[in-house]
Amino acid sequence: MQATADSTKMDCVWSNWKSQAIDLLYWRDIKQTGIVFGSFLLLLFSLTQFSVVSVVAYLALAALSATISFRIYKSVLQAVQKTDEGHPFKAYLELEITLSQEQIQKYTDCLQFYVNNTLKELRRLFLVQDLVDSLKFAVLMWLLTYVGALFNGLTLLLMAVVSMFTLPVVYVKHQAQVDQYLGLVRTHINAVVAKIQAKIPGAKRHAE
Numbered sequence: 001m002q003a004t005a006d007s008t009k010m011d012c013v014w015s016n017w018k019s020q021a022i023d024l025l026y027w028r029d030i031k032q033t034g035i036v037f038g039s040f041l042l043l044l045f046s047l048t049q050f051s052v053v054s055v056v057a058y059l060a061l062a063a064l065s066a067t068i069s070f071r072i073y074k075s076v077l078q079a080v081q082k083t084d085e086g087h088p089f090k091a092y093l094e095l096e097i098t099l100s101q102e103q104i105q106k107y108t109d110c111l112q113f114y115v116n117n118t119l120k121e122l123r124r125l126f127l128v129q130d131l132v133d134s135l136k137f138a139v140l141m142w143l144l145t146y147v148g149a150l151f152n153g154l155t156l157l158l159m160a161v162v163s164m165f166t167l168p169v170v171y172v173k174h175q176a177q178v179d180q181y182l183g184l185v186r187t188h189i190n191a192v193v194a195k196i197q198a199k200i201p202g203a204k205r206h207a208e
Helices: 002-025 030-049 052-081 101-126 131-150 153-173 175-199 203-207
Strands: none
Touching: 002 030, 002 153, 030 052, 030 153, 101 131, 131 175, 153 175
């Protein structure tokens, strides 16, 4: 019973995150997506020019400059107008931002769930539980060696972020053409896998 409840909780958390991610990536709220996308790009471009420590320090200084300036401005304005509106950030200072025990447990359980699944999948691939899947993984790792030789981690991350915020929209606009090409690629890959399974003794039987 407890396992079923935990599974249902994980499904609810994942469904909520998935819904929010889809709304962002498909630009359903242009303003919100623009802010998130722009923030990611600014952060990544900054990391290509400066160290992580410098970027964090500059962001903190920028935030402090804005809040201190606004605080002084409001204080001067209140003195001139002889009003007593209080601290300009009072509403935010009184806002509850602590995580409850239930929230911490929820996110911890979610993290544990995905870490365990990842470890099980890596064990299955590295210990060759399925020969074809392990060969696919080996080919992927081999291709990544060439990708790593051409691009550094930050460049790949920048390309991944740009793709995440552009490819879904392109797919929606050109879904028929994209599905057609993907179908051709999938058919070709399945044909290659079938040939590999036919040539490796026991691979086809184990896959079935």
